[in-house]
Amino acid sequence: MKILVFGSGGQVGREVCRAAWPPRYAILPLDRRAIDITDSAGVDAVLARETPDLAINLAAYTAVDRAETEPDTAWAVNCAGAAHIAAACSERATSLIHLSTDYVFDGRKAGPYREEDAVNPLGIYGRSKEAGERAVRAALGQHVILRTAWVYGAFGANFVKTMLRLAAEQSALRVVADQRGCPTAAADIAAALIVIAGYIERCEAKWGTYHLAGDDAVSWHGFAEAIVDLATPWLATHPRVEPITTEQYPTPAQRPMNSVLGCAKIRETFEISSSPWRRSLATVIHELVDRRSPPDNAMVATRPLE
Numbered sequence: 001m002k003i004l005v006f007g008s009g010g011q012v013g014r015e016v017c018r019a020a021w022p023p024r025y026a027i028l029p030l031d032r033r034a035i036d037i038t039d040s041a042g043v044d045a046v047l048a049r050e051t052p053d054l055a056i057n058l059a060a061y062t063a064v065d066r067a068e069t070e071p072d073t074a075w076a077v078n079c080a081g082a083a084h085i086a087a088a089c090s091e092r093a094t095s096l097i098h099l100s101t102d103y104v105f106d107g108r109k110a111g112p113y114r115e116e117d118a119v120n121p122l123g124i125y126g127r128s129k130e131a132g133e134r135a136v137r138a139a140l141g142q143h144v145i146l147r148t149a150w151v152y153g154a155f156g157a158n159f160v161k162t163m164l165r166l167a168a169e170q171s172a173l174r175v176v177a178d179q180r181g182c183p184t185a186a187a188d189i190a191a192a193l194i195v196i197a198g199y200i201e202r203c204e205a206k207w208g209t210y211h212l213a214g215d216d217a218v219s220w221h222g223f224a225e226a227i228v229d230l231a232t233p234w235l236a237t238h239p240r241v242e243p244i245t246t247e248q249y250p251t252p253a254q255r256p257m258n259s260v261l262g263c264a265k266i267r268e269t270f271e272i273s274s275s276p277w278r279r280s281l282a283t284v285i286h287e288l289v290d291r292r293s294p295p296d297n298a299m300v301a302t303r304p305l306e
Contacts, residue, residue: 107256
């Protein structure tokens with residue numbers, strides 16, 4: 001089975017490329033240097049040349065705040081790019097897995113969001129991703145849209161790496177405590193993609209939209225506390241993690257207060273259970289420490305851009 005991976009240079013893409021795929025799968029990684037998904041002719045040419053059995057679209061514009069001042073770029077990647085990939089897949093009867101986000105919701109629901117709940121994104125990033133979902137559905141029946149949330153891992157820019165950097169520099173971290181979600185390890189997303197690919201290979205997939213996130217809801221403040229606690233053996237000091245409100249940390253883009261995703265559907269359909277994010281977090285921190293990977297400098301705030 002030949003699988004084309006768009007966005008292979010991102011934090012999820014790099015985990016997908018190093019994951020333990022069965023030997024019968026041939027993974028063809030494409031990062032943004034290899035293909036610009038906003039170029040419809042280029043996308044079509046890649047599909048025509050490689051003739052994959054499955055395409056996985058992990059490419060996205062994820063700079064949530066910057067999207068407010070760069071809307072054209074966000075829409076070009078998250079909506080038009082997704083549409084180009086879906087159209088090229090449809091032309092060749094190629095199945096598609098498309099990664100989306102919890103930011104398609106407004107966060108006003110009291111409990112976990114289910115796949116059928118009404119979407120109402122608050123900012124350009126969420127609107128462009130939601131439009132990308134609609135474009136995929138309109139172009140291609142053989143699709144799985146996988147919404148996830150609060151992604152972190154050993155690669156790329158993310159909240160965990162930012163907290164580790166700030167914990168090494170500051171005696172106190174002030175982190176938003178009134179937004180809740182489910183941290184999700186990039187490696188766990190990669191593992192889920194392998195399972196879904198197996199269903200597609202066996203012609204047993206049930207197409208549609210699914211949620212995949214970590215197993216327990218937490219605030220950004222609680223997540224930061226867990227990061228600092230797990231990293232304590234490697235920190236010179238143990239910084240205080242102080243809770244603040246969203247109002248105390250204004251940003252250009254409004255975030256959903258509730259990003260908790262209900263994952264019952266993916267468990268029932270693909271037998272994929274939510275992974276314990278604390279266990280996955282410990283694995284990521286150990287990898288960062290073991291290979292002495294410096295946290296990315298791209299993120300300087302005390303919450304993530306995706």
